Amino acid sequence: IRETFGEEYIPKYGWSIDPFGYSPTMAYLLKKYGFKGMLIQRVHYAVKKELALHRQLEFLWRQTWDDEGEHDIFTHMMPFFSYDVPHSCGPDPEVCCAFDFARLPELNREKYKPRKCAWGTQPEIITEANVKEKAMSLLDQYRKKASLFRSNAVISPLGDDFRFDTTVEAKAQFENLQLVFDYLNDNIPGVSIQFGTLSDYFDAVIGTFDPPILKGSFFTYADQNEDYWSGYFTSRPFDKALGRR
Numbered sequence: 001i002r003e004t005f006g007e008e009y010i011p012k013y014g015w016s017i018d019p020f021g022y023s024p025t026m027a028y029l030l031k032k033y034g035f036k037g038m039l040i041q042r043v044h045y046a047v048k049k050e051l052a053l054h055r056q057l058e059f060l061w062r063q064t065w066d067d068e069g070e071h072d073i074f075t076h077m078m079p080f081f082s083y084d085v086p087h088s089c090g091p092d093p094e095v096c097c098a099f100d101f102a103r104l105p106e107l108n109r110e111k112y113k114p115r116k117c118a119w120g121t122q123p124e125i126i127t128e129a130n131v132k133e134k135a136m137s138l139l140d141q142y143r144k145k146a147s148l149f150r151s152n153a154v155i156s157p158l159g160d161d162f163r164f165d166t167t168v169e170a171k172a173q174f175e176n177l178q179l180v181f182d183y184l185n186d187n188i189p190g191v192s193i194q195f196g197t198l199s200d201y202f203d204a205v206i207g208t209f210d211p212p213i214l215k216g217s218f219f220t221y222a223d224q225n226e227d228y229w230s231g232y233f234t235s236r237p238f239d240k241a242l243g244r245r
Contacts, residue, residue, distance in 0.1 A: 013198045014038035017083040017157075020229040021221040027061040027073050037074040037202045039155075041083045042229075043218045052079050052148045058205070059214040069213070074206050076155070079148050081223060084160040086117065090141025094119030099138055099180075101172040102163060126179040135183040139191065150209045155201040 001009055014030045014037070016022070022040055030038055038061075051057045057079055060072040078088070085100035086093035097103065097117035104123050108114030116122065126134055146154045158177070164170050174195070181193045221229045 010034065012036045013202050015198055017041040017078070020232045022218040024061065024063055024215070024217055027075065028063055028071055031071050031073040035073065037076065037206060039076045039078065039198065040218070041078040042221050042223070043077055044220070044222050045081070045224060046222075047218065048077065048079055051077065054212075055148060055150050056212045056214070057148055058150065059212045062213050062215050064215050072213070074202070074211060075214075076202075076205075078157075079145065083157060085158060086119070088158070089138060089156045090143075090145045092141060092144075094121050095137055095141055097121055098123050098134075099177065100160075101176045102160075102169045104172055107168060107172060123176075126176040131179055131183045132187075135180045135187075138180055139184055139188065142193075150211075151205045152208070153201060153204040155198075 001011075012035055014026075014035050016026065016038060018041065020042055022043065027038065048057070051059075057077045059075055059077075060069065061075040062069055062072050066072075080087040080091060081093075082088075086097040089096040089099060094117070097119055098121045100115075100117070101107075101123050103115040103117060104125065105114075106125070108116070124130060124134075142154050142156065145156070146152070158173060164173075177195075181195075184191050184193050223229070
């Protein structure tokens, strides 16, 4: 990357939303290769609840053997069940799903398995008639999510598996959300909302507060009840050995 595009295009922030648990070795390696921060998602739900209770979902991830913090890396843990749109804008998936415009009925008429919300809500095209109601509903979710963190910036990822594979979807997501963003920016004091990158978020947050220090790993992962994902490591050993050859 450095030789082809230049130093300014070297990644500085890690995006790791779908491994089933996390080893501190990953944090160590990213720090070693110059990363300034990382975002993670699949962590045991009880751990998330405990960290959210104390507003510790953003922390310095420290190696157990590092007494001085030489290898610390700033880490953001997504607070909710998943990384998809229904679980990204705030704590209420039935509300957030209505802002996943890839699920618009107009975009799903010809599909064998149309994308629908599982909570009885569906997105609607944003118009002058509904923009205020929709904007305030989304802002309420952002504020609830913000209450779990210590900075005054919120990140709300927009995507899912196998998304943005057509310009039609990308246009629907951008144009409808931009109308919501414009309303909030023009009418709600103290609110500034925009599309951005992971770097934009970390640049806005790092250095604005003193993060807590956390040591250890995030194994084993469970997303609900006693549903542990340990089989990821223990099942099908022959296939895994074959895949490593």
